[in-house]
Amino acid sequence: GAVVSQHPSRVICKSGTSVKIECRSLDFQATTMFWYRQFPKKSLMLMATSNEGSKATYEQGVEKDKFLINHASLTLSTLTVTSAHPEDSSFYICSAYHRTSGDEQFFGPGTRLTVL
Amino acid sequence: DAKTTQPPSMDCAEGRAANLPCNHSTISGNEYVYWYRQIHSQGPQYIIHGLKNNETNEMASLIITEDRKSSTLILPHATLRDTAVYYCIVGSGGSNYKLTFGKGTLLTVNP
Numbered sequence: 001g002a003v004v005s006q007h008p009s010r011v012i013c014k015s016g017t018s019v020k021i022e023c024r025s026l027d028f029q030a031t032t033m034f035w036y037r038q039f040p041k042k043s044l045m046l047m048a049t050s051n052e053g054s055k056a057t058y059e060q061g062v063e064k065d066k067f068l069i070n071h072a073s074l075t076l077s078t079l080t081v082t083s084a085h086p087e088d089s090s091f092y093i094c095s096a097y098h099r100t101s102g103d104e105q106f107f108g109p110g111t112r113l114t115v116l
Numbered sequence: 117d118a119k120t121t122q123p124p125s126m127d128c129a130e131g132r133a134a135n136l137p138c139n140h141s142t143i144s145g146n147e148y149v150y151w152y153r154q155i156h157s158q159g160p161q162y163i164i165h166g167l168k169n170n171e172t173n174e175m176a177s178l179i180i181t182e183d184r185k186s187s188t189l190i191l192p193h194a195t196l197r198d199t200a201v202y203y204c205i206v207g208s209g210g211s212n213y214k215l216t217f218g219k220g221t222l223l224t225v226n227p
Contacts, residue, residue, distance in 0.1 A: 004159075034214070043203075044160065044217040093159050095215075103148060103209040107159035 006108035023094030029074035030096035038091040084115040134191040138204030141185040153200040
């Protein structure tokens with residue numbers, strides 16, 4: 001299957017700082033990328049859907065000004081957590097999709113964010 | 117809300133078949149059944165999906181009932197590395213389709 005990478009794999013930051021997480025599709029062009037968040041012992045929750053070259057569509061309850069998503073190319077999407085607080089500590093996972101890949105979404109390995 | 121119901125946990129002996137059930141009684145005619153799994157602290161991994169016919173690939177088999185209200189994922193020879201949370205998801209597929217993850221089934225494969 002296709003490979004999706006995330007960087008960094010884990011990050012620890014101080015409260016009030018901003019953190020950028022990158023999601024890259026390494027061997028295919030992703031027309032759509034999705035960002036999920038997963039709290040401990042909970043299921044994945046979709047945060048937003050990102051199409052290349054257009055604004056992201058956020059799920060209800062997700063603050064677009066706090067979680068900035070940029071999908072500037074067909075192989076890269078970034079999620080920036082602005083003014084992070086301890087309650088933003090979570091496992092952030094991206095997935096990538098291309099219409100020629102059938103109906104499969106390819107997931108990245110996730111980024112563990114800890115806000116002190 | 118997730119449109120599927122799965123048992124919270126199951127156990128299976130190594131080498132045996134693991135049969136994971138899923139109820140999706142409100143599935144629409146154009147919706148697929150997808151199965152993903154998540155090994156601890158990793159991103160989910162696609163397993164298989166189907167519309168109404170049974171499907172098989174190198175990882176698993178998917179059996180969908182004739183009325184499409186339930187399905188079973190079969191791992192024919194479970195190994196310890198198959199220990200994971202298995203998610204059954206219903207969706208329409210295509211571009212911009214969203215995966216709504218429920219709580220899934222924690223499958224524990226025992227030696």
